[in-house]
Amino acid sequence: MVNPALPNPLPGAVGLSHLSAYDWEAADGVCGGSPHLHLVCTEAYVVTGGRGAVQTLGADGYREIPLEPGSLAWFTPGTVHRMVQGGDLRVTVLMQNSGLPEAGDAVFTFPPEVLADPDRYRAAATLPPGTGPDTAEAARRRRDLAVEGYLVLREALAAGDTGPYRAFQSAAARLVRDKVPAWRALWQEGALAAARRTGAHLDALVEGDPAYLDDSTAHSATPTRHGGFGMCGRRDEYGVPGTTLPYGED
Template identity: 80%
Template sequence: MVNGAEPGPSHPLPGAVGLSHLSAYDWEAADGVCGGSPHLHLVCTEAYVVTGGRGAVQTLSPDGYRDIPLGPGSLAWFTPGTVHRMVQGSDLRITVLMQNGGLPEAGDAVFTFPPEVLADPERYAAAATLPPGTGPETEAAARRRRDLAVEGYLGLREALIAGDSGPYRAFQQTAARLVRARVPAWRELWRAGALAAAERTGAQLDALESGEPAYLAGATAYRGEPSRLGGFGMCGRRDEYALPGTTLPYHGEPTAWTPTGARRKG
């Protein structure tokens, strides 16, 4: 508190991570499974902390297909390049932690759309885009997007289970090409966010070692509230936080893409 007022949010969360709360979709897909839109992240590790209900996360990676059960207290995380699909069981609720706060918001995630969609940036943009808001039109678009991502995902999964990693690796390469033009902007976000947080710790260690920890005079506390409730995310309905170091709603949600794959604020 400063003169009775709460400080504004000017400092990132620990490690400059991103944060959201997620309720997995209960929409049934073509394979009879209820859940979200399969996708991967290109430079960010993602973690699920289960706060209620039950379900699973299905993953595709060089070690094959996995179906990881999730229940209260479970912790699961996956590294860049891992395709993941959240599966609803019974009222599955999760707190999501994202590495490199700011990068997912800038479009780090790519959906597992069929190859012909991924090959055409304009077609990908149209498929990935959601109308703004949380009304019926947005819900219908989110469901269409999920179904298209599942369509591509099922082909990748079938091939990987059969021992053919070619389609999965081709998807990784296509996803990387789709976002390549955004890397310089991502690098600046990383420098201002996660890298700056690590460098700040280094400076604090130097100050402690010198016996002059002047930075402690700036100690304070922060408080925040969700900036949007019940938004349509990749995996489910999501409560988001506008956090320092993030310029757009959490989790790389491509509410609008340009034909080159760069995201516009929608």
């Protein structure tokens, strides 16, 4: 029997948000967001307006993928990504395992000495509450520190040296290790529960019992916060019950 109490997530239990890329110029003369990676989530950008690019660092080296209206780019766990502005860039973000990034599945490319100290990392990554000028200034400092570490990683990869990139991945894994039990619970209650529900529906159809269709319904939502300071830009968020958790102030 299908459990009607299970939440009704977005398709695939994905997370959904909208981003307007930062137009702050960084040390390398490029305007854009804070480079970071996710440890267990794949992320996708669907471009809805403007122009820009996403710069990535991975086992395949450095790449710059152009972004323009209608284009789609996605990157798997462990891929460092940096959204860069080319002119009024706006994207819709689809995030695997909705709720996990909001619970900390993202590590900035801060310099090694910051990554090595959990308290120092937390202080550098945390923003003050709200969307005012103090928060904007802190978000820009955070971005600049992430770019500082990112440029070192990129230069090393360009020279064929994967050591700093591998060291960053290891440092990121150490930083999040204690969060994994909470992530597992969110995954079990969200994405895994959604997949199991599909399995239960398939079993019911095989048995010739479509009674679960009586629970069919429709849902709608509007953003619960506009203009939050995300990692890559100003972020409009959805608080969809049972799936997406609105980003905390960190």
